[in-house]
Amino acid sequence: MLGSAWLIPLIPAISFVVILAVGKRLPAKGAEIGIGAIGISFVLAMVSVVQWVARDEPREAVEHHLTWWKLGGVDIGAGIHVDGLTVMMLVVVTFISLLVQVYSTGYMAGDRRYTYFFAALSLFTASMLMLVVADNTLQLLVGWELVGVCSFMLIGHWWEEEANSSAAIKAFLTTRTGDVGLMLGVITLFFAAGQNFDIANLNRLALTGGISHGLLLTGGALLFLGVMGKSAQFPLHVWLPDAMAGPTPVSALIHAATMVVAGVYLVARVYGVFWAGFSIGDGGINLIAIIGGITVIIAAALAFVQDDIKKVLAYSTISQLGYMVMALGVGAWTAGVFHLFTHAFFKALLFLGSGSLIHAVHSNNMSEMGGMRKHMPTTFWTFMVGSMALAGIPPLAGFWSKDEIINGASHGFELFMVVGLVGAVMTAAYMTRAVYLVFFGEYRGHAHPHESPPSMAIPLQILGVLSVVGGLAGTALVGSKWRFAHWVTFEIPGAPEIVEEHAFNLPVAMLSVAVGLIGIGIAAGYYLRNTFPRGAAEKSGLVRTGYKVLVNKYYLDNLYIDGIVRSIQYPIAKAAYWINQKVIDGVVNGVGIGTRQTAQVVYDVIDQKVIDGAVNGAGFSAEEGGIVLRRTQTGRVQTYAAVLFGASALIAVGLVFFT
């Protein structure tokens, strides 16, 4: 199977074409094709994992490629490169995609572009899988851009409203700005590697000193620009919250579990370049870690002040991506990749959960939710699991991976360990806030919330289970052969081993659990104090009745205080948000507006006045010249004669003089 891994992206690609062609005429409007195809892909991906793990050690990556095109003696191939990282990603992508598609049959039911939605999901999955299996940077770039387009299409799915299409454009342009770096990085490394796009070759050359450090640094930095765009790293993260304009399943699939981790995947994939280029092995502070670290803190702070539940999750995603990038930056390759793995489950879960909520209350705003615990028990419990996993409560999935990152950072990157811990506090705190606002208290909206249909609930439950047990994949519990770090590892034949594993460190683990609990505690304490009267009222029917109006009013006030005024109590968060919206986002939007205005000036002044003016001016002066010269034609024959004689004599004198 490993050699036929190209089938895995191909099947959804075919499904895309089929859905477009005949989807509308099918009983389930194309959903069955999409789900069927991705189901097959998922099975194949699982088979790949099993086969990969079962291979004899040391495992060498399986490569297959054909000539894609040839130019000037350079042979550009298209092919597959399958190793542990690949099969891991294949499973994650196909699995989340499968669940999201199933979920979407419920969530998107009745949408006017239902069929198209599934087609786009199929295309996305195909592109993402192609990116994953790519054996060369060019093919990776192709997949990279294609997922960007799919993201554009899906964010702007409800394009009747301008806000949605604007968000889609913003997302596309911001990531594309990063892609400039990616493209240039690919080009730089292409030449650095002797006119070769091959990834394995690139890693080998990078680690064996086949490429000069300067080129690696340049190439790596350029590639990282692409990563910052795609994986929403500070300061190119601004598009991701806006991207929440898309349907929630899309957010779960693309903007939480898969596409946004493409950047992380890229760093992990060509880790040799970053390792050598940024001298990660030397333990110095480097760009990747710094950007990752900043992103962890900034995004977490921003998550505090959001009212839109999806934006909370979006900032959370950014923050978690920051963790992954930081992990890679501090040399904790396995930890970063593992966090990618676990994060996919619990963040998809959280998004799908929020989708379920939104489906129920027809609003994204937490201020219009509250008390959902009672209305939507499945959603509540799964969401709780997801939140706890995210907060790093053992033994849920997030704990293991986050702990590994902090553990990894503690080896020579103590600063980033601190960052990781601070981030963990904040993560736990904002998730507690969100959970509280959504599920506790009284319902504040106007719809009639109800539990979601099974098509949505079942994926939630599956993901919930995985969020609980997913982290165990990284422990010895699954057997040494099946241990995550064992089969997903960065090994380049012929190059020195660079990924070192750090043994589970109990003090560090306890520290991270402790900070997580502190975060929960702070937040819970804050909220519970405010809701104490309500808690008391619940215990006694009499008091409940008596206080009902009062409580409600009080709660409404509280809501506004919570949602709006109190948030001032998070001055850092608020300031960060202000900077985010006004400065960073302002810069991004400003670049857009500024470009438009520059364009207008360039067009009006330079193009129309100067250049075109020069052209028209030439024509005009020719005509003017004609007018002036016409006056010499007086119509009087004796004037003509005077010119005849005068000119003759003048020319004669001139010629005689000069010859």
Add this chain to the structure above:
Amino acid sequence: MVAENIAFGLIAAAMVGAGFRLVTTTNVVRAALFLAIVLGGVAAIFILLGAEFVAWVQVLVYIGAIVVLLLFGVMLTRAPIGKEGDLDNDQRWTAALVALFVLGALASVLADAWGTQEIKFQGVQRTAAVSDSIFGTYVVPFEVASVLLLAALVGAVALARRD
């Protein structure tokens, strides 16, 4: 040789004087008469240069035909016989300037080219020599000139006749 030079001086003086009056007089008819004097002077110069045949042709054609023709023209166009106030146009000074410039250019170039070279007088060239030349080397132009004269005749008639 002295006599010839004296003759030349007289003739030239008369010609220049008449020529000047021709282009300045305010009387059209008188202008025609001044023209006759100049043309006669030219004939005399021809004789001085030993070109008898040409001189007589000059008298016959120019004085006998052309001047008469011009006089007819003067009368047919009812120009006043007597003095007429303004025969010049408004670019007189330009004209004078151009004419003087032309004269200066011609004179300086001529002086430069031939300085004080003399004409070595070879005697009167007989009419026969001229006719040999015309009917020998220049027979084609001669024949064509006859067509030209015919054309001018027919054309002038066609233009000038009333219809």
Add this chain to the structure above:
Amino acid sequence: MSILAAAAAATSFKAPSLDYHALAPEIILTATILLVLVADLFASEDQKWLVANLAGFGLLATMVPIVSLALSDGSHVRSMVGGSYVVDDFSLVLKGLFIVVGYVVCLMAHRYVEEGDYYEGEFYFLLLCSILGMVVMASSRDLIAIFVALETLSIPGYILAGWRKRDLKSNEASLKYYLLGVMASAVMLYGMSLIFGFTGSTLLTDIGAAINAPGPNGGHQAVVTMGILFIIVGFAFKVSAVPFHAWAPDTYEGAPTPVTAFLSVASKTGGFVALFELVYIGFFGRSDVWGPLFGVLAVLSMTVGNLIALRQTNIVRMLAYSSIAQAGFILVPFAVAGTSPSAAQSALTASIVYLLVYAAMNLGAFSVVIAVARKTRSGEISSYGGLFEYAPGLAVLMTIFMFSLAGIPPLAGAWAKIFVFRAVLDAGTGWAVALGVAAAVNSVIGLFYYSSVARQMWMTPVPDGDRTPVAVPAPLVAALGITVSVVLAIGVYPQAFARLGELASG
């Protein structure tokens, strides 16, 4: 010198030996002229069409000996009367051109003269006389012959320009043409007298030899410079090169349109033919004089002609300025001819090819003007509005002629320009290339006004809403047919004219 000696000299006269085959075109033409005159005397008013046909047939008959001479074996150079009259490939090509142009003008004039209450017989008579002058010009290698030929081709032109006798503009045209023509002749004659005085001969080959002579008395003297200049001025007037062009627009506008066509093509070509003979045979050694002179004339003609043409509203007047500009293009090769013998060769070829092509396209344009004026009775460019709607054939033809004049491939005019550029670059000096660039820029300016005619015809509505088709008489159709087929055929297969040009310059 005694009388006896004179008598002896007289008896020694030997009639020059004339090659009657070589002179046959001139003789047939003269005979036609006389026949036309006689026929006109005897033809009644409604038989005058006979005269036109007679003139046409006479011209066609003249072509016979030209063709037979061209096809005869052996050396094509037939020199007569001491080399002052030569029939060779050069003269044959140009004679052929004059005859064909004359024939096309006859076709153009046919209805025009017939319907316009003009003297018909005299018209053709004068036309033929003028053509005779041109035909003679093509063979003249002597100052006197050139002078006589020039006057023969000019004087009928003066008269024909005033042929619309009751039209003040026609009178004015005639007067201006005549006066300036005579003055230019006077200047030219003065120049000829200087050259004659310096070299002692009227024969161009002798003049050439004398001018080439080195030493203190050699041909570098100021007087030679001035003589050459004055002669060239006389012909620069004829070809309407700026600043000696001023008569052309006024005369072209006022003269009857077929006459304008004749003047702008045949008469101008006559001037150029004289220039070829004088410059390439007589004055070749003094390229320091005529090289820059022609350069200046060429650039001025192209630029001034084009710029003023931009502002014209009358089609004939615009064509007049256009023909000034075109003359500039024909003058360009002269300017670089002195660089080297090979440059002279390609320069002569270029000028001749240009003349051949120019004749076809300009005559064609005037034919359309005549045809359109039959309906619109107007010479304004605006009266061509919407022509494509009611007379698509004429519109397409006019478009072809206009863009050929502008030099757009694959029409004949483009080749003319390419040959000019080729001559310029064959010379290859910096000045030559600068001249080439000036010509190139001018060809772009030219496009502007040529295309404005096309724009009127294709893109604007009919000004008076009258969409009756234009009836084009058969002779005019024939004229249009001849010219357009030449323009198109040469466009596709330029070799035909290129070969003629090469023969003529060889």
Add this chain to the structure above:
Amino acid sequence: MYLNQFLMLAAVLFAMGVYGVLARKNGVLVLMSVELMLNAVNINLVAFGAFNNTVAGQTFALFVIAIAAAEVGVGLAIILLIFRNRASVDIDEIDAMRG
């Protein structure tokens, strides 16, 4: 005799002719001025003929005389034509076409 005495005379006549054609507005006077110029040329031609001892100068002059006659005839016809249409022979008034 010096060659130049004839040539200078001719030059003066030519220049006067130039002045005449430029400054005179009566058409007939302009024609007369033209004749002045042509006669200057003739003097040149004959003088050069004598100087170079060739008969061609005289021949040339004869051709000029003959053709000048034809020119004058045509010129007068044109002036008469104009006179008939406009009742004036002032050529500086004839400027209907310009530009």
Add this chain to the structure above:
Amino acid sequence: MLTVAVLLPIVGAVILAVIPKGREEVLKAWALLVTLATAAVGVYLLVAFDYAKSGQLQFTVNTEWIPVINSRYHIGIDGISLPLLILSMVITVLCVIYSWDHFPEPHNPKAFLILMLLLETGMNGTFAAEDLILFFVFFELVLLPMYFMIGVWGGPNRQYAAIKFFLYTLFGSALMILAFLALYFKGGETFDIPLLIAQGGTIGHSTQVLIFAGLFMGFAIKVPMFPFHTWLPDAHTEAPTVGSVILAAVLLKLGTYGFIRIAIPILPDAAMTWAPWIGLLAVIGIIYGALGCLAQKDMKRLIAFSSVAHMGFVMLGIATLTSFGINAAVFGMVAHGLITGMLFFIAGSVQERFNTREISRLGGLLLQAPRLGWVLGFCVFASLGLPGLAGFWGEFPAILASYQPAQGLQLWVFRTYMVVASIGTVFAAGYLLWMLQRVAFGTAKTEFEKSHIHDIHIPEYIAWTPLLLGIVALGIFPSLLFHVTDKAVTVVTSGVTQLASAR
């Protein structure tokens, strides 16, 4: 056979001229038949072409034409001309089909179709010509028909646009013909391109540079490169749809083709001197075109400006003087032909349906005519260089090539160009998506709310499908084109390579 491909349309046009004006169906059928027959010849050429020898001229005809100036009727195609020739043939057929039922005002299909056939001869001939004079004739032959197409069937400001197009181009060609003649005299008195390639290198450096300047003017105006581009937006905006399509799809390529076919192989030395400046103008064009696009209010004008930017990529590829760059340029030419051709078709169809192309008045195309909207979206993505579609393979290798231009060119200069050009891709995404958003997304503006908007109709389907398929096919299998062009490009760059090795 190649001669047939070149001359068949003009013969068809002549026959068309004698078919009476009233018989419209006959006229259209005949024009379609002629273009189809020409395309059939194209298919024959595609099949019979020896791809193993794509670097050599094939189907050559070399007969005497104008011996006086030693110019010959020499035609032939190699791997560079073949795709462009086919492109030109296909586009013409599609244009005839597209205009089947809706000839622009003032109608007159006869004249319109004749012009189209004349255009085809000019375009095919240019791509086949192997003699400078022949090239020149065909190069110019396209001017007149296009002038009339814009001037007669164009928009409100058509006369200005038409004459501007004409004058601009003619100005370039006038200098170009001077350069051709200079090549003739300096290159051994021949106009034959292969012979000149063999001898061109012997011309002195400074002369080469001057001659190249003349060629540059001629070709750069046609491309058009900044700052000679201002004719383009006007011409495109005013031209009828079909005119815009042909202009964008084929005519602009004549300029770039001239660089590849004539300027660079014959004058490699001068090309080295000029390359940095060409590159500079190219990247200015990329950014400038994009900025121009952002300032536009008219859909067609926006697409026109985008052509300036796209041709900037093509020229950047050429300026690198490398095999990669020039291959990219050829690919870019074909891709731009397909994509921008399509965009102009769509703009035309939008104009036809809404009677306006003003972006601010449009909206909700996807609701009113979903298929049209989707096709627009597809083309927008193709145009912004999405990998997997044709546009990418014109841009990416060009940028790639400027990382390492031909030996002897300044590295840092071209790397700066590389960075700027890649930033240009973001701009491209910006303006194209902005247009897509305004035109296709959202809901219809009130003025068009009630109007019935017809979705894609049959002639549009037929005309567009081949283009769309071509965009996808070339996007997925770039070697379809690369394997044809590669060897021929090696020949083009051989002069530059030799110079480099001589150093």
